[in-house]
Amino acid sequence: MRARAPLPVERLIEAFARLPGIGPKTASRLTYYLLRAPEQESLELAQALGEMRPGTRLCPRCFNITTIEVDLCEVCADDARDTGVVCVVEDPLDALAIERTGQFNGRYHVLHGAISPVEGISPDDLKIEELARRVSQEKIAELILATNPTLEGEATAMFLKRRLDGVPLRITRLARGLPAGGDLEYADISTLSQALEGRLEL
Protein backbone atom coordinates (compact mmCIF):
# COMPACT_ATOMS: atom_id res chain seq x y z
CA MET A 1 0.00 0.00 0.00
CA ARG A 2 2.87 2.34 0.73
CA ALA A 3 3.79 4.29 -2.39
CA ARG A 4 7.44 4.38 -3.42
CA ALA A 5 9.33 6.83 -5.59
CA PRO A 6 8.83 6.33 -9.36
CA LEU A 7 11.21 3.78 -10.88
CA PRO A 8 13.44 6.24 -12.81
CA VAL A 9 13.89 8.17 -9.55
CA GLU A 10 14.62 5.01 -7.55
CA ARG A 11 17.19 3.96 -10.13
CA LEU A 12 19.11 7.22 -9.90
CA ILE A 13 19.00 7.15 -6.08
CA GLU A 14 20.44 3.62 -6.18
CA ALA A 15 23.16 4.57 -8.65
CA PHE A 16 24.21 7.55 -6.52
CA ALA A 17 24.11 5.46 -3.34
CA ARG A 18 26.60 3.02 -4.86
CA LEU A 19 29.27 5.77 -4.78
CA PRO A 20 31.57 5.73 -1.75
CA GLY A 21 30.57 8.14 1.01
CA ILE A 22 27.11 8.72 -0.51
CA GLY A 23 24.45 7.25 1.76
CA PRO A 24 20.80 6.71 0.82
CA LYS A 25 19.79 10.11 2.24
CA THR A 26 22.38 12.05 0.26
CA ALA A 27 21.51 9.99 -2.82
CA SER A 28 17.85 10.99 -2.44
CA ARG A 29 18.75 14.62 -1.91
CA LEU A 30 20.93 14.73 -5.03
CA THR A 31 18.26 12.98 -7.10
CA TYR A 32 15.45 15.28 -6.01
CA TYR A 33 17.72 18.25 -6.58
CA LEU A 34 18.26 17.11 -10.18
CA LEU A 35 14.51 16.68 -10.59
CA ARG A 36 14.08 20.40 -9.97
CA ALA A 37 17.27 21.73 -11.57
CA PRO A 38 17.44 22.47 -15.32
CA GLU A 39 17.57 19.12 -17.16
CA GLN A 40 20.84 20.29 -18.73
CA GLU A 41 22.55 19.67 -15.39
CA SER A 42 21.66 15.95 -15.35
CA LEU A 43 22.68 15.63 -18.97
CA GLU A 44 26.06 17.30 -18.47
CA LEU A 45 26.85 15.01 -15.56
CA ALA A 46 25.72 11.99 -17.61
CA GLN A 47 27.92 13.06 -20.49
CA ALA A 48 30.97 13.68 -18.30
CA LEU A 49 30.47 10.23 -16.76
CA GLY A 50 30.17 8.56 -20.13
CA GLU A 51 33.22 10.27 -21.54
CA MET A 52 35.70 9.99 -18.69
CA ARG A 53 36.73 6.36 -18.95
CA PRO A 54 36.92 6.20 -22.77
CA GLY A 55 38.82 9.51 -22.72
CA THR A 56 41.54 8.49 -20.28
CA ARG A 57 44.25 5.89 -19.87
CA LEU A 58 47.36 5.30 -17.77
CA CYS A 59 50.67 6.86 -18.80
CA PRO A 60 52.85 3.89 -19.82
CA ARG A 61 55.81 5.34 -17.92
CA CYS A 62 54.49 6.69 -14.61
CA PHE A 63 50.98 5.14 -14.58
CA ASN A 64 49.32 8.43 -13.77
CA ILE A 65 45.97 9.09 -15.46
CA THR A 66 46.30 10.87 -18.78
CA THR A 67 44.20 11.60 -21.85
CA ILE A 68 43.74 8.94 -24.51
CA GLU A 69 45.24 11.15 -27.24
CA VAL A 70 48.79 11.40 -25.88
CA ASP A 71 51.67 8.90 -25.65
CA LEU A 72 53.04 10.05 -22.32
CA CYS A 73 51.35 12.10 -19.62
CA GLU A 74 51.85 15.85 -19.35
CA VAL A 75 54.56 15.50 -16.71
CA CYS A 76 56.52 12.69 -18.38
CA ALA A 77 56.40 14.52 -21.74
CA ASP A 78 57.64 17.80 -20.24
CA ASP A 79 61.33 18.33 -21.10
CA ALA A 80 61.63 21.03 -18.46
CA ARG A 81 61.04 18.53 -15.64
CA ASP A 82 63.90 16.95 -13.74
CA THR A 83 64.13 13.34 -14.90
CA GLY A 84 66.45 12.42 -12.04
CA VAL A 85 63.88 12.69 -9.25
CA VAL A 86 60.81 10.47 -9.08
CA CYS A 87 58.07 10.91 -6.51
CA VAL A 88 56.28 7.65 -5.71
CA VAL A 89 52.62 8.09 -4.75
CA GLU A 90 49.72 5.76 -4.06
CA ASP A 91 47.11 7.50 -6.21
CA PRO A 92 46.74 10.07 -9.01
CA LEU A 93 45.10 12.42 -6.48
CA ASP A 94 48.31 12.37 -4.42
CA ALA A 95 50.34 13.41 -7.48
CA LEU A 96 47.86 16.23 -8.09
CA ALA A 97 48.22 17.37 -4.47
CA ILE A 98 52.00 17.53 -4.85
CA GLU A 99 51.64 19.39 -8.16
CA ARG A 100 49.49 21.95 -6.37
CA THR A 101 52.37 22.85 -4.04
CA GLY A 102 54.38 24.02 -7.07
CA GLN A 103 57.47 22.78 -5.18
CA PHE A 104 58.21 19.62 -7.11
CA ASN A 105 59.76 19.57 -10.56
CA GLY A 106 60.53 15.87 -11.00
CA ARG A 107 58.41 13.05 -12.30
CA TYR A 108 55.96 10.68 -10.64
CA HIS A 109 55.32 7.00 -10.28
CA VAL A 110 51.78 6.03 -9.33
CA LEU A 111 51.51 2.70 -7.49
CA HIS A 112 47.68 2.58 -7.64
CA GLY A 113 47.24 1.61 -4.04
CA ALA A 114 49.20 0.47 -1.01
CA ILE A 115 50.02 -2.95 0.35
CA SER A 116 47.14 -4.07 2.57
CA PRO A 117 46.80 -7.68 3.74
CA VAL A 118 43.40 -6.80 5.21
CA GLU A 119 42.06 -5.67 1.83
CA GLY A 120 43.95 -8.41 0.03
CA ILE A 121 46.25 -5.99 -1.82
CA SER A 122 49.68 -7.54 -2.30
CA PRO A 123 52.80 -5.97 -3.89
CA ASP A 124 51.89 -7.76 -7.13
CA ASP A 125 48.71 -5.71 -7.37
CA LEU A 126 50.69 -2.46 -7.40
CA LYS A 127 53.00 -0.92 -10.01
CA ILE A 128 56.07 -1.95 -8.00
CA GLU A 129 57.89 -4.11 -10.56
CA GLU A 130 57.25 -1.34 -13.06
CA LEU A 131 59.02 1.04 -10.67
CA ALA A 132 61.96 -1.35 -10.28
CA ARG A 133 62.21 -1.49 -14.07
CA ARG A 134 62.22 2.31 -14.30
CA VAL A 135 64.94 2.51 -11.68
CA SER A 136 67.11 0.15 -13.71
CA GLN A 137 66.42 1.83 -17.06
CA GLU A 138 66.15 5.57 -16.29
CA LYS A 139 68.88 7.67 -14.71
CA ILE A 140 67.08 8.23 -11.43
CA ALA A 141 69.14 9.81 -8.64
CA GLU A 142 66.43 10.15 -6.01
CA LEU A 143 63.21 8.37 -5.21
CA ILE A 144 60.87 10.28 -2.91
CA LEU A 145 58.52 7.81 -1.24
CA ALA A 146 55.35 9.85 -0.79
CA THR A 147 53.00 7.08 0.27
CA ASN A 148 50.41 8.01 2.88
CA PRO A 149 51.39 8.26 6.58
CA THR A 150 49.17 5.24 7.31
CA LEU A 151 49.95 1.66 8.25
CA GLU A 152 49.51 0.59 4.61
CA GLY A 153 51.52 3.51 3.25
CA GLU A 154 54.36 2.83 5.68
CA ALA A 155 54.39 -0.87 4.87
CA THR A 156 54.52 -0.05 1.16
CA ALA A 157 57.43 2.36 1.66
CA MET A 158 59.31 -0.24 3.69
CA PHE A 159 58.64 -2.87 1.05
CA LEU A 160 59.93 -0.56 -1.70
CA LYS A 161 63.07 0.23 0.26
CA ARG A 162 63.84 -3.47 0.69
CA ARG A 163 62.93 -4.26 -2.91
CA LEU A 164 65.40 -1.63 -4.18
CA ASP A 165 68.11 -2.54 -1.69
CA GLY A 166 71.57 -2.34 -3.26
CA VAL A 167 70.50 -0.03 -6.09
CA PRO A 168 72.73 3.10 -6.01
CA LEU A 169 69.94 5.54 -5.35
CA ARG A 170 68.93 8.09 -2.76
CA ILE A 171 65.61 7.05 -1.20
CA THR A 172 63.82 9.73 0.81
CA ARG A 173 60.38 10.16 2.30
CA LEU A 174 58.18 13.13 3.11
CA ALA A 175 58.82 14.78 6.48
CA ARG A 176 56.53 14.06 9.43
CA GLY A 177 55.54 16.66 11.93
CA LEU A 178 52.89 19.15 12.92
CA PRO A 179 50.61 20.22 10.08
CA ALA A 180 50.50 23.94 9.26
CA GLY A 181 47.75 25.65 11.24
CA GLY A 182 47.54 22.68 13.57
CA ASP A 183 47.38 22.94 17.31
CA LEU A 184 50.07 21.19 19.34
CA GLU A 185 47.54 20.53 22.07
CA TYR A 186 45.39 18.47 19.71
CA ALA A 187 48.18 16.65 17.84
CA ASP A 188 48.07 12.88 18.29
CA ILE A 189 50.93 11.15 20.10
CA SER A 190 52.40 9.67 16.95
CA THR A 191 52.51 13.00 15.08
CA LEU A 192 53.98 14.82 18.07
CA SER A 193 56.59 12.09 18.60
CA GLN A 194 57.62 12.34 14.98
CA ALA A 195 57.72 16.15 15.17
CA LEU A 196 60.05 15.87 18.16
CA GLU A 197 62.20 13.24 16.56
CA GLY A 198 62.55 15.25 13.35
CA ARG A 199 63.17 18.60 15.06
CA LEU A 200 65.31 21.08 13.16
CA GLU A 201 67.92 23.66 14.21
CA LEU A 202 66.52 27.17 14.32
Added chain:
Amino acid sequence: MRARAPLPVERLIEAFARLPGIGPKTASRLTYYLLRAPEQESLELAQALGEMRPGTRLCPRCFNITTIEVDLCEVCADDARDTGVVCVVEDPLDALAIERTGQFNGRYHVLHGAISPVEGISPDDLKIEELARRVSQEKIAELILATNPTLEGEATAMFLKRRLDGVPLRITRLARGLPAGGDLEYADISTLSQALEGRLEL
Protein backbone atom coordinates in the same frame (compact mmCIF):
# COMPACT_ATOMS: atom_id res chain seq x y z
CA MET B 1 54.38 24.16 -15.30
CA ARG B 2 52.08 22.55 -12.78
CA ALA B 3 50.30 19.59 -14.32
CA ARG B 4 46.54 19.36 -13.95
CA ALA B 5 44.19 16.41 -14.13
CA PRO B 6 43.34 15.28 -17.68
CA LEU B 7 40.41 17.16 -19.22
CA PRO B 8 37.84 14.29 -19.10
CA VAL B 9 38.67 13.91 -15.40
CA GLU B 10 38.42 17.66 -14.72
CA ARG B 11 35.06 17.77 -16.49
CA LEU B 12 33.59 15.05 -14.30
CA ILE B 13 34.98 16.68 -11.15
CA GLU B 14 33.34 19.95 -12.17
CA ALA B 15 30.01 18.27 -12.96
CA PHE B 16 29.97 16.52 -9.57
CA ALA B 17 30.99 19.72 -7.78
CA ARG B 18 27.93 21.50 -9.21
CA LEU B 19 25.68 19.24 -7.12
CA PRO B 20 24.54 20.69 -3.77
CA GLY B 21 26.62 19.56 -0.80
CA ILE B 22 29.37 18.13 -3.02
CA GLY B 23 32.55 20.20 -2.60
CA PRO B 24 35.60 20.03 -4.87
CA LYS B 25 37.30 17.45 -2.61
CA THR B 26 34.34 15.07 -2.62
CA ALA B 27 33.94 15.61 -6.37
CA SER B 28 37.59 14.58 -6.90
CA ARG B 29 37.20 11.58 -4.65
CA LEU B 30 34.10 10.36 -6.49
CA THR B 31 35.77 10.89 -9.86
CA TYR B 32 38.94 9.02 -8.95
CA TYR B 33 36.86 6.27 -7.44
CA LEU B 34 35.04 5.86 -10.77
CA LEU B 35 38.37 5.80 -12.59
CA ARG B 36 39.27 2.66 -10.67
CA ALA B 37 35.85 1.03 -10.40
CA PRO B 38 34.46 -1.16 -13.20
CA GLU B 39 33.47 1.13 -16.08
CA GLN B 40 29.95 -0.31 -15.82
CA GLU B 41 29.44 1.73 -12.67
CA SER B 42 30.00 5.06 -14.47
CA LEU B 43 27.79 3.95 -17.32
CA GLU B 44 24.93 2.90 -15.07
CA LEU B 45 25.00 6.22 -13.26
CA ALA B 46 25.14 8.05 -16.61
CA GLN B 47 22.16 6.07 -17.88
CA ALA B 48 20.11 6.63 -14.74
CA LEU B 49 20.84 10.36 -15.01
CA GLY B 50 19.84 10.49 -18.65
CA GLU B 51 16.63 8.56 -18.11
CA MET B 52 15.27 10.17 -14.97
CA ARG B 53 13.92 13.44 -16.34
CA PRO B 54 12.44 12.03 -19.56
CA GLY B 55 10.94 9.17 -17.52
CA THR B 56 9.15 11.31 -14.95
CA ARG B 57 6.55 14.05 -14.74
CA LEU B 58 4.29 15.67 -12.15
CA CYS B 59 0.98 14.06 -11.25
CA PRO B 60 -1.66 16.51 -12.60
CA ARG B 61 -3.68 16.17 -9.40
CA CYS B 62 -1.23 16.20 -6.50
CA PHE B 63 1.96 17.38 -8.29
CA ASN B 64 4.05 14.61 -6.82
CA ILE B 65 6.67 13.06 -9.10
CA THR B 66 5.39 10.11 -11.10
CA THR B 67 6.36 8.05 -14.13
CA ILE B 68 5.68 9.35 -17.62
CA GLU B 69 3.54 6.33 -18.52
CA VAL B 70 0.69 6.90 -16.07
CA ASP B 71 -2.13 9.46 -15.91
CA LEU B 72 -2.21 9.88 -12.15
CA CYS B 73 0.45 9.01 -9.59
CA GLU B 74 0.35 5.73 -7.67
CA VAL B 75 -1.33 7.34 -4.64
CA CYS B 76 -3.95 9.35 -6.56
CA ALA B 77 -4.81 6.30 -8.69
CA ASP B 78 -5.22 4.01 -5.67
CA ASP B 79 -8.92 3.46 -4.94
CA ALA B 80 -8.11 2.12 -1.50
CA ARG B 81 -6.79 5.48 -0.31
CA ASP B 82 -8.96 7.90 1.61
CA THR B 83 -9.84 10.73 -0.78
CA GLY B 84 -11.13 12.90 2.05
CA VAL B 85 -7.76 13.63 3.66
CA VAL B 86 -5.00 15.50 1.88
CA CYS B 87 -1.53 15.94 3.32
CA VAL B 88 0.16 19.10 2.05
CA VAL B 89 3.96 18.84 1.82
CA GLU B 90 6.74 21.02 0.48
CA ASP B 91 8.59 18.37 -1.52
CA PRO B 92 8.19 14.87 -2.97
CA LEU B 93 10.76 13.64 -0.43
CA ASP B 94 8.44 14.76 2.38
CA ALA B 95 5.60 12.71 0.90
CA LEU B 96 7.93 9.71 0.70
CA ALA B 97 8.89 10.19 4.36
CA ILE B 98 5.22 10.14 5.38
CA GLU B 99 4.59 7.08 3.21
CA ARG B 100 7.41 5.35 5.03
CA THR B 101 5.55 5.69 8.37
CA GLY B 102 2.75 3.52 6.95
CA GLN B 103 0.39 5.64 9.09
CA PHE B 104 -1.21 7.77 6.41
CA ASN B 105 -3.81 6.53 3.99
CA GLY B 106 -4.96 9.77 2.36
CA ARG B 107 -3.62 11.65 -0.62
CA TYR B 108 -0.95 14.31 -0.99
CA HIS B 109 -0.52 17.76 -2.41
CA VAL B 110 3.06 18.76 -3.19
CA LEU B 111 3.66 22.54 -3.09
CA HIS B 112 7.18 22.31 -4.55
CA GLY B 113 8.76 24.63 -2.04
CA ALA B 114 7.85 27.05 0.72
CA ILE B 115 7.27 30.78 0.76
CA SER B 116 10.62 32.49 1.22
CA PRO B 117 11.05 36.23 0.63
CA VAL B 118 14.82 35.78 1.07
CA GLU B 119 15.04 33.28 -1.78
CA GLY B 120 12.43 35.18 -3.78
CA ILE B 121 9.85 32.38 -3.60
CA SER B 122 6.34 33.84 -3.47
CA PRO B 123 3.00 31.99 -3.14
CA ASP B 124 2.63 32.23 -6.93
CA ASP B 125 5.71 30.03 -7.36
CA LEU B 126 4.07 27.23 -5.39
CA LYS B 127 1.14 24.91 -6.21
CA ILE B 128 -1.14 26.90 -3.89
CA GLU B 129 -3.87 27.94 -6.32
CA GLU B 130 -3.91 24.34 -7.52
CA LEU B 131 -4.60 23.29 -3.92
CA ALA B 132 -7.39 25.84 -3.60
CA ARG B 133 -8.92 24.43 -6.78
CA ARG B 134 -8.71 20.88 -5.42
CA VAL B 135 -10.38 21.96 -2.20
CA SER B 136 -13.28 23.44 -4.15
CA GLN B 137 -13.61 20.48 -6.55
CA GLU B 138 -12.83 17.38 -4.46
CA LYS B 139 -14.68 16.30 -1.35
CA ILE B 140 -11.85 17.02 1.08
CA ALA B 141 -12.73 16.86 4.78
CA GLU B 142 -9.27 17.44 6.25
CA LEU B 143 -6.12 19.14 5.09
CA ILE B 144 -3.00 18.19 7.06
CA LEU B 145 -0.43 20.95 6.68
CA ALA B 146 2.87 19.05 6.82
CA THR B 147 5.20 21.84 5.80
CA ASN B 148 8.58 21.87 7.53
CA PRO B 149 8.93 23.24 11.08
CA THR B 150 11.02 26.12 9.73
CA LEU B 151 10.34 29.82 9.33
CA GLU B 152 9.45 29.27 5.67
CA GLY B 153 7.32 26.20 6.37
CA GLU B 154 5.42 28.02 9.12
CA ALA B 155 4.84 31.04 6.91
CA THR B 156 3.53 28.80 4.16
CA ALA B 157 1.15 27.02 6.55
CA MET B 158 -0.14 30.36 7.85
CA PHE B 159 -0.60 31.62 4.29
CA LEU B 160 -2.55 28.47 3.35
CA LYS B 161 -4.78 28.78 6.40
CA ARG B 162 -5.64 32.39 5.50
CA ARG B 163 -6.05 31.54 1.82
CA LEU B 164 -8.59 28.82 2.64
CA ASP B 165 -10.38 30.86 5.29
CA GLY B 166 -14.12 30.27 5.18
CA VAL B 167 -13.90 26.93 3.37
CA PRO B 168 -15.74 24.29 5.45
CA LEU B 169 -12.69 22.13 6.09
CA ARG B 170 -10.68 20.81 8.99
CA ILE B 171 -7.14 22.16 8.77
CA THR B 172 -4.57 20.42 10.98
CA ARG B 173 -0.81 20.38 11.27
CA LEU B 174 1.75 17.86 12.43
CA ALA B 175 2.41 17.78 16.17
CA ARG B 176 5.48 19.46 17.63
CA GLY B 177 7.48 18.05 20.46
CA LEU B 178 10.47 15.98 21.43
CA PRO B 179 11.75 13.69 18.68
CA ALA B 180 11.88 9.96 19.46
CA GLY B 181 15.25 9.01 20.91
CA GLY B 182 16.00 12.67 21.61
CA ASP B 183 17.41 13.97 24.85
CA LEU B 184 15.41 16.56 26.76
CA GLU B 185 18.65 18.13 27.97
CA TYR B 186 19.73 18.89 24.42
CA ALA B 187 16.35 19.95 23.02
CA ASP B 188 16.30 23.56 21.82
CA ILE B 189 14.08 26.08 23.61
CA SER B 190 11.53 26.24 20.83
CA THR B 191 11.08 22.44 20.63
CA LEU B 192 10.82 22.11 24.40
CA SER B 193 8.33 25.00 24.60
CA GLN B 194 6.17 23.35 21.96
CA ALA B 195 6.44 19.99 23.72
CA LEU B 196 5.21 21.61 26.94
CA GLU B 197 2.44 23.49 25.22
CA GLY B 198 1.20 20.38 23.43
CA ARG B 199 1.46 18.09 26.47
CA LEU B 200 -1.00 15.19 26.58
CA GLU B 201 -2.91 13.44 29.37
CA LEU B 202 -1.26 10.20 30.43
